[in-house]
Amino acid sequence: MKKPHVVVLGMGEIGTVLFSLVKKRGYSIEAWDKVPQKVPHQKSLFEIIPKADILFLCIPSWNLPNVVKSIGPFIHKQTIIVGLAKGLQATKETPYTFLSNSFPHNEVVMLGGAMLAEEVALGMPGIAVFAGKKESARVLVKDCFKNTNVVSFESKDPEVNSFLSILKNVYALGLGIGDGIGWGGNGRALLALEALKEMELLCSLKGIKKDLVYGQSGFVDLIATGFSVYSKNVEVGKLIVSTKKTLPNSEGLVSLEPLKKIIGSSSSFPLFNAIYQAALRKEKAGVIFSRYIKKIQQKG
The missing domain is CATH 3.40.50.720 (NAD(P)-binding Rossmann-like Domain)
Structure with missing residues (x-):
């Protein structure tokens, strides 16, 4: 043929x-x-x-x-x-x-x-x-x-895979911010865990089975992207920390505003909200993420 x-x-x-x-x-x-x-x-x-x-x-x-x-x-x-x-x-x-x-x-x-x-x-x-x-x-x-x-x-299910791909890019931004403020592998591993929890919850809101988060388009892609030296989203996350200049586009960055509209004022997504606030750069990313990690400790 x-x-x-x-x-x-x-x-x-x-x-x-x-x-x-x-x-x-x-x-x-x-x-x-x-x-x-x-x-x-x-x-x-x-x-x-x-x-x-x-x-x-x-x-x-x-x-x-x-x-x-x-x-x-x-x-x-x-x-x-x-x-x-x-x-x-x-x-x-x-x-x-x-x-x-x-x-x-x-x-x-x-x-x-x-x-x-x-x-x-x-x-x-x-x-x-x-x-x-x-x-x-x-x-x-x-x-x-x-x-x-x-x-x-x-x-x-292309819609589910498309949505998961978006989420992993948003949270890869967070891993980039963690890298930029010097958290190292230990701190970023914790961020990855918290990212997966929020991805599960976001999928539930969309009627998507939670276990799909742990497939190739979710967990696998998040780990690959979030810890790679080649990742554009990690690069932009680091720039959020290091520069006040206009940020270059990345899939995670352009998804923040529309995803915020989906999430609204919910307090169930503290990591997303920390990423969102850091990207707005009204306050230093290190301060925002330090405050976030204290909340995680209090939960634990």
Whole structure:
């Protein structure tokens, strides 16, 4: 059977890695990036999008609306859309919900899990979860990485996996803040434990089974992201501590405001509230987190 034609939109770190892996598997593949110099002899979206059987959107959540508008007129109903964004929209939509609403006639598969691009590029294992409602779509996408260093899993619930991916990025910010204020591995391990407790509670509010928090899109991705030197969210968390300059975007950072709207004034999420207050930078992160840790001690 002829292999699907693949298109990768966004040739950042993860897009470049996925492009390389899929190309080595013998697939016909094209790429596009907003910086044309990243793709030699780059064609227009008008030329490449209609040919895509599988379309990887290696795009951060804050750029999704513009990208969707750009590709919407050219995309076929048969194209499988693979989303990699892991941040909430301002509307509180997960990337899966946003893409499904934007392309109601297309199958949408979310690629989650611990996929640190720098590690995968070095030949280390990547842990990928292909989450989609239709098995045939999941299998087609998963097969792109067969016999590579990507360890693949499937899920029938893309919305749950999308939500878990968002939560782990938010709490990875907290682990970055902990690193920035000098807590070391011991303190950050405690933060990870408390993060998992709050992720459980947030999942309960959304009607999601708590045990799913401990899968590849939750616990595994949180640990990989929260303790990695390659993590953008950890980097931004450290910058929250060290600089007063405008922070660069990260999936965790852009998710804070919409997640705060979901949580509201609840006092059941003290770690999230500490991260949120630290990101606002109205008070030093060290002071906020010291106050938080005292509350944890009092509970214990």
